[in-house]
Amino acid sequence: MSLETLVNAYRSVGRPNILNGTFEFNCALTSELSLLVKDLFRESKELIDHLSIDGEEPTCIEDIRQNREIDCVIRTPTNTAERFFKSIRELIEFRTLLKGDLPRSFYIVDEDYFSSDSVKNVKIENIKILCRLIKHLSNLAVYHDYKASSEKYKLVFFNPDNGSGIKSIEITPDITTELVELNTINLDVIESLCSESFENAHAETRKDVFRVTVAEFISKKSSNDSIFAYIVKNWNDLLLEYKNNLSVYMSGFAFHKAKREVASAEFEISGQYSKVISDITGKLLSLPLSVIGIIRMLNTQSSKERGLILAGLFLIGLILYLIIRNQEGQLGRIRHAKNIVLGAFEGKEEIYPDDLKSSIQEMKSSLVIEETKLVGRLGVFKMCAWLPFIFGFIAVVILDYQKYAMVFVRCWQFLLNLLGIYVSP
Numbered sequence: 001m002s003l004e005t006l007v008n009a010y011r012s013v014g015r016p017n018i019l020n021g022t023f024e025f026n027c028a029l030t031s032e033l034s035l036l037v038k039d040l041f042r043e044s045k046e047l048i049d050h051l052s053i054d055g056e057e058p059t060c061i062e063d064i065r066q067n068r069e070i071d072c073v074i075r076t077p078t079n080t081a082e083r084f085f086k087s088i089r090e091l092i093e094f095r096t097l098l099k100g101d102l103p104r105s106f107y108i109v110d111e112d113y114f115s116s117d118s119v120k121n122v123k124i125e126n127i128k129i130l131c132r133l134i135k136h137l138s139n140l141a142v143y144h145d146y147k148a149s150s151e152k153y154k155l156v157f158f159n160p161d162n163g164s165g166i167k168s169i170e171i172t173p174d175i176t177t178e179l180v181e182l183n184t185i186n187l188d189v190i191e192s193l194c195s196e197s198f199e200n201a202h203a204e205t206r207k208d209v210f211r212v213t214v215a216e217f218i219s220k221k222s223s224n225d226s227i228f229a230y231i232v233k234n235w236n237d238l239l240l241e242y243k244n245n246l247s248v249y250m251s252g253f254a255f256h257k258a259k260r261e262v263a264s265a266e267f268e269i270s271g272q273y274s275k276v277i278s279d280i281t282g283k284l285l286s287l288p289l290s291v292i293g294i295i296r297m298l299n300t301q302s303s304k305e306r307g308l309i310l311a312g313l314f315l316i317g318l319i320l321y322l323i324i325r326n327q328e329g330q331l332g333r334i335r336h337a338k339n340i341v342l343g344a345f346e347g348k349e350e351i352y353p354d355d356l357k358s359s360i361q362e363m364k365s366s367l368v369i370e371e372t373k374l375v376g377r378l379g380v381f382k383m384c385a386w387l388p389f390i391f392g393f394i395a396v397v398i399l400d401y402q403k404y405a406m407v408f409v410r411c412w413q414f415l416l417n418l419l420g421i422y423v424s425p
Helices: 003-012 031-043 088-092 095-099 122-140 188-195 203-219 227-233 235-284 286-299 303-346 354-399 401-423
Strands: 022-028 048-053 069-075 143-147 152-159 167-171
Touching: 003 031, 003 069, 031 048, 031 069, 088 122, 095 122, 095 152, 122 188, 122 203, 152 203, 167 203, 167 227, 188 203, 203 227, 203 235, 227 235, 235 303, 235 354, 286 303, 286 354, 303 354
Parallel strands: none
Antiparallel strands: 022 069, 048 069, 143 152, 152 167
């Protein structure tokens, strides 16, 4: 059955009174009315209690035609949700609205409003919004409790912030004429929550914050309104409280994330400091091996061999010195990166909680101490790089003292003679 056909027929005969679920009309068939009655006769014959054309019962559908007199009694449907409602009150008392299910097709007699009409009815639009609100609250509720015997639909939320433990809060949706006449509420926030995908990392978190906010908000109710009416009347306040709670949660999450980033930055920079030393540890092992060269130098009688060993010690010292200098340059780059990281944290330090500020200060202090120690170690390593050569040089000077002294004397005499030639007149 098409309710629209019945509504059009009812309107076309002047909207007569409906008594005991039926309406009666007696008039001449117009072209439009004849088509509507034919459709009813063909599709919903069980709704026609009485039908006569020119005083006789029609034998076929073709008897229903324009300019003939019709006498008809039609019964409005009652065994389906798609029906006639006398008033908006009767509509909002319909059982399916408890769960937010508005009939797909309906007609309000007092308002002369059909659900497919292009002209919107403010009260009906409010009912639609309230039904959507019930649906969304149902999606967010921890669980639902519906008892057909009492025709009550309960949405259960939990309030964990309670001295005696978790307390359940029940919302029984109940659309009233008072709520229908209120200003339209905005459902963008709750619709966004219900439409968020599970793939969104924070979707379930936002839903949990909203659930707790609803429970907390209801627990503070002081008026005599029903819980559902209290939510609708104070919807903007509830949204404000939700946004505040979400902001507090997300701030805590951001601070926790920042704390993890501080720990991660400290760990990474410390690792880079350790790498500066570990990269040259193997190369520094050549220093003990240089001792073998010094021992060999002390045991050999050949001045040339001692000279070659000394030259080798010099090259080893030079290479190690350049390697350590390179690591000092690497340390400078690490220091620059460290300053950038610390600068990023210090730029927001005034909004951080005390424990996070303390963590940042501890990181800065420990990194400064570690860097100071590292600079000292590299300085010691640079001196150690030249020790084999210095010891070798001293050994050569001691062992070949007479030879080098004679060479020095001859060179000195040569210089004096040379100067004497240029100085003499």
